Amino acid sequence: xxGVIQSPRHEVTEMGQEVTLRCKPISxxxxxxxxxxxxxxxxxxxxxxxxxxxxxxSGMPEDRFSAKMPNASFSTLKIQPSEPRDSAVYFCAxxxxxxxxxxxxxxxxxxxxVT
Amino acid sequence: xxxxxxxxxxDCAEGRAANLPCxxxxxxGNEYVYWYRQIxxxxxxxxxxGLKNNETNEMASxxxxxxxxxxxxxxxxxxxxxxAVYYCIVREDRDDKIIFGKGTRLHIxx
Numbered sequence: 284x285x286g287v288i289q290s291p292r293h294e295v296t297e298m299g300q301e302v303t304l305r306c307k308p309i310s311x312x313x314x315x316x317x318x319x320x321x322x323x324x325x326x327x328x329x330x331x332x333x334x335x336x337x338x339x340x341s342g343m344p345e346d347r348f349s350a351k352m353p354n355a356s357f358s359t360l361k362i363q364p365s366e367p368r369d370s371a372v373y374f375c376a377x378x379x380x381x382x383x384x385x386x387x388x389x390x391x392x393x394x395x396x397v398t
Numbered sequence: 399x400x401x402x403x404x405x406x407x408x409d410c411a412e413g414r415a416a417n418l419p420c421x422x423x424x425x426x427g428n429e430y431v432y433w434y435r436q437i438x439x440x441x442x443x444x445x446x447x448g449l450k451n452n453e454t455n456e457m458a459s460x461x462x463x464x465x466x467x468x469x470x471x472x473x474x475x476x477x478x479x480x481x482a483v484y485y486c487i488v489r490e491d492r493d494d495k496i497i498f499g500k501g502t503r504l505h506i507x508x
Binding site for chain 2: 318325326327331333338339380387389391
């Protein structure tokens with residue numbers, strides 16, 4: 284398996300622009316997670332899905348952020364409008380989900396820079 | 399908030415065993431101890447987990463105290479490639495979420 288795939292790997296955009304990050308989880312995994320990592324705040328869970336349904340979005344910073352999972356093999360994280368403080372590395376992870384599912388597999392991340 | 403306390407950084411000589419401590423004094427009976435690590439510029443990687451018995455796999459050993467209030471991750475023969483941030487996490491088996499703390503930055507010295 285190719286592992287969790289994220290695109291783009293790097294994104295540079297100007298303040299106010301819309302940014303869409305994409306994730307393809309490992310086939311057969313039922314849970315998908317979006318994280319954000321900065322030096323100041325460390326690794327934060329933004330939202331996670333189980334069977335394509337958002338289960339916990341309490342980590343989503345504000346209404347400018349939205350996430351969707353239209354099917355089991357694709358998810359997006361959108362920021363509109365983007366701000367410089369959104370600059371971070373965004374990771375997507377997937378797992379089998381449920382009891383006995385002990386390992387999350389992380390993608391390589393998307394490094395976002397908002398100028 | 400993370401339920402664990404770890405030293406911010408540690409050094410270990412290459413070839414020696416690296417022992418990374420973690421305090422989780424408020425752990426409940428149905429929470430597991432997990433360890434992940436994050437090598438620079440990569441996503442975190444699962445290492446090992448346990449409930450109350452000591453565990454060993456090809457990467458590391460996990461020693462959990464009898465009262466389960468602390469644990470130690472052991473990398474038996476550290477190499478330069480083990481330089482990373484190591485996260486100790488407590489989590490219920492039925493809970494999909496992982497809450498990462500600040501971790502321990504391990505430096506392997508040549």
